Amino acid sequence: MLGVSAATLAGYLAAIVVLMVTPGPDMMFVLANAARYGTRAGVVAALGVAAGEAVHVAAVVCGLAALVSASPVLFTAIRWAGAAYLIVLGVRALRGAGGPVDAVTEQGGRASRAFLRGLVTNLLNPKMILFSVAFLPQFVDPAAGDVTAQLVLLGALFVAVQLAVDIALGAGAGRLAGRLADGRWSRRINRICAVAFVALGIRLAAS
Known part of the structure; x- marks a missing residue:
C-alpha cells in the first residue's frame, strides 16, 4: 500500500496507540470538556485536537516542521507560547472565568470554542513538532515508493487513531459525568483540570 509494508504498518499502529494513551495536554483538554459538559463537548474538543495534528502532519510533508525544529529561536518561542497558553487556561479555570473546560456553555451552545481551543492547544505543543519530525520519517522507506505519499498515509493514520482514542x-x-451530574462534581473536575493545565504549562516552560 503506497510502498508501506503490512509489517511496517502494524508496527507503526502499535507504536502510536501506545503514544496516544499517554496523558498529555490534548487528552486532558478532551477529558475536561467531556467531564464537565458531556459527550458532545468532548467530541468537539477531540475534533479540534485532530485538526491541529493534521496541520502538524501537513507541515512535515511540506518540510516546514523540520525548519521550525532546526530554529532554536522559533522553537523556543512556540514552547513559551504553548506554556503560557496552558497556564492561562488553568488560571482562568481556577478563577472561575472559564479555562480549559469553558469550551461549551451550560446550555450547550458555542461548541466552536471547544474546537478552537483544542486546535490551539495542539498547535502550540512544541513536542508535537519534534514528535512529527522524528517519528513519522522512521517508518518511511524511500526505496519503496513515493516518500510524500507514504508520509501522507502515515500522517492520516496518526490523526485517525488519535481521533478514535480521544x-x-x-x-x-x-x-x-451524566451519571454523576451535580454542581460539586463539575467544580471538582474544573479544579483538577485547571491544576493539571498549570502544571503541564510549567513543565513545558521548564523543559
Missing part, C-alpha cells in the same frame, strides 16, 4: 475517552467521560 472520542472514546470523551464519550466515556461524558457518560460518567
Whole structure:
C-alpha cells in the first residue's frame, strides 16, 4: 500500500496507540470538556485536537516542521507560547472565568470554542513538532515508493487513531459525568483540570 509494508504498518499502529494513551495536554483538554459538559463537548474538543495534528502532519510533508525544529529561536518561542497558553487556561479555570473546560456553555451552545481551543492547544505543543519530525520519517522507506505519499498515509493514520482514542475517552467521560451530574462534581473536575493545565504549562516552560 503506497510502498508501506503490512509489517511496517502494524508496527507503526502499535507504536502510536501506545503514544496516544499517554496523558498529555490534548487528552486532558478532551477529558475536561467531556467531564464537565458531556459527550458532545468532548467530541468537539477531540475534533479540534485532530485538526491541529493534521496541520502538524501537513507541515512535515511540506518540510516546514523540520525548519521550525532546526530554529532554536522559533522553537523556543512556540514552547513559551504553548506554556503560557496552558497556564492561562488553568488560571482562568481556577478563577472561575472559564479555562480549559469553558469550551461549551451550560446550555450547550458555542461548541466552536471547544474546537478552537483544542486546535490551539495542539498547535502550540512544541513536542508535537519534534514528535512529527522524528517519528513519522522512521517508518518511511524511500526505496519503496513515493516518500510524500507514504508520509501522507502515515500522517492520516496518526490523526485517525488519535481521533478514535480521544472520542472514546470523551464519550466515556461524558457518560460518567451524566451519571454523576451535580454542581460539586463539575467544580471538582474544573479544579483538577485547571491544576493539571498549570502544571503541564510549567513543565513545558521548564523543559
